[in-house]
Amino acid sequence: MARLLSLLALSTLAVFVSASTGDHHRVARSFGKEHNLAKRNGEVVANSSRKRDVSKRCAAKSSSAAAVQHAAATSAVSASSSVAAATSTKAAATTSKAAETTTKKASATTSTSKAVATTASSSSSSGGCSGKAGLAWSNHEADLIPDFTNSNVCWIYDWEESLQYGMTTKGLHFIPMLWGYKNADAFKSKVVKGYAEYAAFLNEPDISSQSNIGATEAVSMWKTYMAPLKSQGYKLISAAPATGPKWLQDFRTACKNQGVDCSWDYTAGHIYTTSVDSFKTVATSYHSADFDWAPVMITEYACQDYSGKNQQASSDQIYSFMTSTKSWLDAQDFIAAYFYFAPMTASELESNQLNGANAFITSDGSSLTSLAKLYIS
Incomplete structure (x- = not known):
C-alpha cells in the first residue's frame, strides 16, 4: 500500500510539472539562452527576460521551474494524504498483507541503506576527504x-x-559532464579511460532552455557516450532534472523498451526552495x-524563491536554511554528495537573478563569506 501511495503521489507530481511551462535557470559556459518567466500554477511570475553576460564563464540563472519543485513537493505530500484517506477502508481490510509487505520492505531498505552508506563512504574516502x-x-x-578545499569538500564540476x-x-x-548535444563530441574525445573516476549525464533535460532532451531520445545518447565508460571503470551519474524524478522514471522505461542498459551509480537532481521541509521532500x-x-x-x-x-x-x-539542510544531508545515508549554487559574489548572483544573500565570495572577490565557511565546515 505504501508503494501504491508513493507511486500515486509521484504521478500527481508528474502531472503537475508537465502542465507547467517556462524555463529554468542553469546554463554552462557557452550554452546561455534568454529566459522568459511566465504564469505558473495560478501565480503570475513577472514577465522578464535576460541575456547572459558573456563575460561570465558559466551560468546565468533565471527560473520558475524551481517554483514547480517546491509546489510539486507540497502537492505530492498532499496527494499522498488524500489517497491515504480515500483508501483507508481498503487498507484496513488488508492490514495483515500490508504488515507482511512492510516488514519485507523494511528489511530491504535496511540492506539498501547499508549499501548506500558503504558506497558513499568509499567514494569520499578514496579522495582523502570525508565529507x-x-x-x-x-x-x-x-x-x-x-x-x-578541506576534508569536508570532496567534489568539483563546472558543467563541462x-x-x-x-x-x-x-x-x-x-566530475566531467555530458551537458547535452553541444559538448557531446568534446566529451567523447576527452572523457576516456583514466581521465576521471566519475561522469555525469545531461543537465536539466526537462527544461527547454537547458539540455532539453526527451527521455526516449536520451537513450541513444546514453548508449553512445555513457555506457562505454562503465567498462572503463567510471562511476556514472544520472541526468540531473530540475522538476523532480519523473524524467528519470521515463528514461528508465525508455531504456527497457529499447533494450539498453542505462544503469547508473548515482542519481542526480536539482532543488531550489526557501523551505527546508520542501527541500527534504524533493531530495x-x-x-x-x-x-x-x-x-x-x-x-x-x-x-531561492522562484x-x-x-x-x-x-x-x-x-x-x-544552510545549517538545517547541511545537517540533514550529512545525516542521510542515501545522500552521497551535494553542491550549493554557487561560489560567486553577491553581484554575480544578482546579475544572474539569484538572491545575493546566497553569496559564497565577498564583494571584493578576495575571500569566503560566513555562509561559505559554514558550507565547507
Whole structure:
C-alpha cells in the first residue's frame, strides 16, 4: 500500500510539472539562452527576460521551474494524504498483507541503506576527504578554489567535459559532464579511460532552455557516450532534472523498451526552495522514486524563491536554511554528495537573478563569506 501511495503521489507530481511551462535557470559556459518567466500554477511570475553576460564563464540563472519543485513537493505530500484517506477502508481490510509487505520492505531498505552508506563512504574516502560537500564552480575566478578545499569538500564540476580556464581539482574528485548535444563530441574525445573516476549525464533535460532532451531520445545518447565508460571503470551519474524524478522514471522505461542498459551509480537532481521541509521532500523523492538502489547527488541547490512573489530569504534565514539542510544531508545515508549554487559574489548572483544573500565570495572577490565557511565546515 505504501508503494501504491508513493507511486500515486509521484504521478500527481508528474502531472503537475508537465502542465507547467517556462524555463529554468542553469546554463554552462557557452550554452546561455534568454529566459522568459511566465504564469505558473495560478501565480503570475513577472514577465522578464535576460541575456547572459558573456563575460561570465558559466551560468546565468533565471527560473520558475524551481517554483514547480517546491509546489510539486507540497502537492505530492498532499496527494499522498488524500489517497491515504480515500483508501483507508481498503487498507484496513488488508492490514495483515500490508504488515507482511512492510516488514519485507523494511528489511530491504535496511540492506539498501547499508549499501548506500558503504558506497558513499568509499567514494569520499578514496579522495582523502570525508565529507559530502562539492563545488559547482561557475563564474568566479579559480584562484579561490584552494580556500574552499578541506576534508569536508570532496567534489568539483563546472558543467563541462573538462575544467576550464586553468582551473585545477586541488585533490577533489572532478566530475566531467555530458551537458547535452553541444559538448557531446568534446566529451567523447576527452572523457576516456583514466581521465576521471566519475561522469555525469545531461543537465536539466526537462527544461527547454537547458539540455532539453526527451527521455526516449536520451537513450541513444546514453548508449553512445555513457555506457562505454562503465567498462572503463567510471562511476556514472544520472541526468540531473530540475522538476523532480519523473524524467528519470521515463528514461528508465525508455531504456527497457529499447533494450539498453542505462544503469547508473548515482542519481542526480536539482532543488531550489526557501523551505527546508520542501527541500527534504524533493531530495527524498530522488531516492524513493524507483531509484532506491542508487545514492543521491544534489548537484545544484540554493535557498531561492522562484514563486514570482519575490519572497527572498534574508541573510540570517539563508544561514539557518544552510545549517538545517547541511545537517540533514550529512545525516542521510542515501545522500552521497551535494553542491550549493554557487561560489560567486553577491553581484554575480544578482546579475544572474539569484538572491545575493546566497553569496559564497565577498564583494571584493578576495575571500569566503560566513555562509561559505559554514558550507565547507
